[in-house]
Amino acid sequence: MKLKIKISLLLILFTVCAGQAKAVSLPVTINGTVKGLPDGTRIDLVPGATHANEQPVATAVVSNGNFLLKGAIATEPRLYYLRTAGIGGQTSLVLQPGKIVVTAMAKLTGSAENKYYEFTDLVVKGSEANNQYVKKIAPKNELNALYIANQEANKEVVTRRNQAYAAKDTTLLKSIIESPAWKKAMADESQFFKQAQRNLRKIVTDNKDSFWGPLLALDIYSYFTPEDKIMYAELSPAAQKSYYGKILGDLINPVGFKGQQAPLLNAKNEAGQAAEIGVLKKGHQYVLVDFWASWCVPCRKSIPALKKVYADYRDKGLQIVSISIDKKEGDWLKAQQEEKLPWPSFLDHGATANAWKVQAIPAMFLLDEQGKVVLENMSLEEVITKLKAI
Known part of the structure; x- marks a missing residue:
């Protein structure tokens, strides 16, 4: 989870x-x-x-x-x-x-x-205000301490499991996974996440009548899904109209780009050349813009499947463009060398992900030959389905 x-x-x-x-x-x-x-x-x-x-x-x-x-x-x-x-x-x-x-x-x-x-x-x-914040956010810090305690308590079995997995020792791996120690570790993890969801939600609802509610929600959570609409609806009108309430509302109920021209690209490739939608879409019927980062495990795992899509559809008018949100250029360059991306790849200079309202990665957008957004924030499976249909 x-x-x-x-x-x-x-x-x-x-x-x-x-x-x-x-x-x-x-x-x-x-x-x-x-x-x-x-x-x-x-x-x-x-x-x-x-x-x-x-x-x-x-x-x-x-x-x-x-x-x-x-x-x-x-x-x-x-x-x-x-x-x-x-x-x-x-x-x-x-x-x-x-x-x-x-x-x-x-x-x-x-x-x-x-x-x-x-x-x-x-x-x-x-700053008396600092004392207020410390008290309001205390339940999250308590969760951090519980998480660390669980990690320490189950460290030995988790380490043995990881070593067996790395060694591809399926017999040993099966033995560890079926052991009481591993089952305890999984039970501890499940219980922690259940408690965490309850405690973190309570931090927000306990402060739902002021700006603290949305501020703490933005503080605690790294991204939002449609399920969070209920949390937002529980905030008071004053909280929703506050500075952070408006930001939270935009993230939970985003106004997308479908049917509109693609947002700006503020990114450069290894040679320092700027990314331009007009140049990238030239001669292509569709452009798939993929936001990723070197540290994003799901992003890296999706690259082989992306390469297959590229091989299957590049001669049929598909271009793929990768935009990295890495903070360090060296991390991006190292990942590029490892992945050997066969399509144009750029590093975001700070404004691109903001302009495209990217909350979490990987994030994919499909553009047509006019540079308009056809699909946004969709999975690779949705991209493939769309490409097959057209």
């Missing part, structure tokens, strides 16, 4: 808009001390909870473990990430106008190819 939880920590900042005209803001100063970050590390302040690829609104550089961020904020909460550039890592805060003091520890962790900073011992002074 897949759980739609964001594992990353978050930061909430306060901003307010006066009507639809302009933002009314007040100054804030963030004095930060993070032990474990080397001098020269860049700290970015990035808008969050929008489910879009946002750019930093302020930056600072660490010197002797300290940094200073200055900005302008207001009264209605806005979620931001306090994020390290280069080597990833982020933590969460709730800020309000005035002088804020932040202290934390940062530990470099992860594998050789995927290192990141883990923030701990976070202390925030000067």
Whole structure:
């Protein structure tokens, strides 16, 4: 079972808009001390909870473990990430106008190819709003602790199962899967996900009468499905009309592009050439745009099937275009080399996935020869069915 939880920590900042005209803001100063970050590390302040690829609104550089961020904020909460550039890592805060003091520890962790900073011992002074957020999000943190406890308790049998699978030892694998230890691990996992779904939903419903409801929903869940319409309907009118309520509404009840011209492409290939729909669709009856990333397991697993579709239909007018949402160009280039994609491939420069309203990957869009969207956010099976029909 897949759980739609964001594992990353978050930061909430306060901003307010006066009507639809302009933002009314007040100054804030963030004095930060993070032990474990080397001098020269860049700290970015990035808008969050929008489910879009946002750019930093302020930056600072660490010197002797300290940094200073200055900005302008207001009264209605806005979620931001306090994020390290280069080597990833982020933590969460709730800020309000005035002088804020932040202290934390940062530990470099992860594998050789995927290192990141883990923030701990976070202390925030000067913001009562931060205390509110910590209390509201506490059930999620408790779930994280339970998940880690389950992983540790079942570590031995899971490791043995993975080793047997990697070695393709079917006899040993069958023995492990039928063992009481493995059955306990699966029962623990099933119970965890059931409890997680209940607890996370309760976080939202307990705050359904204010902006906190949709903000926490956007915070907790990494994507939304039609089943989440019920959750959205339970929010009060005021919550739905709030800044985050409108974002949540657009994600749960998206206005698609079917029958319209395809959105913009802000992406480049290995040679630095820009992606242009007009060029890519030239001489082709249909263009399949596939959003993916090097770290996306389902995306990588779908590539062999995509290659077969390409082989079957390229002479019948099909073009495939891959758009990677990788943050690091090196990760994208390495994956491209491994997968040997036989069609045009590009790296999103930050605006493409937003423009196409991509919530989760893989995401596929089928365009006709005029560049209009025929199908959107569909599975590869749906693509094949459509191609067979035409």
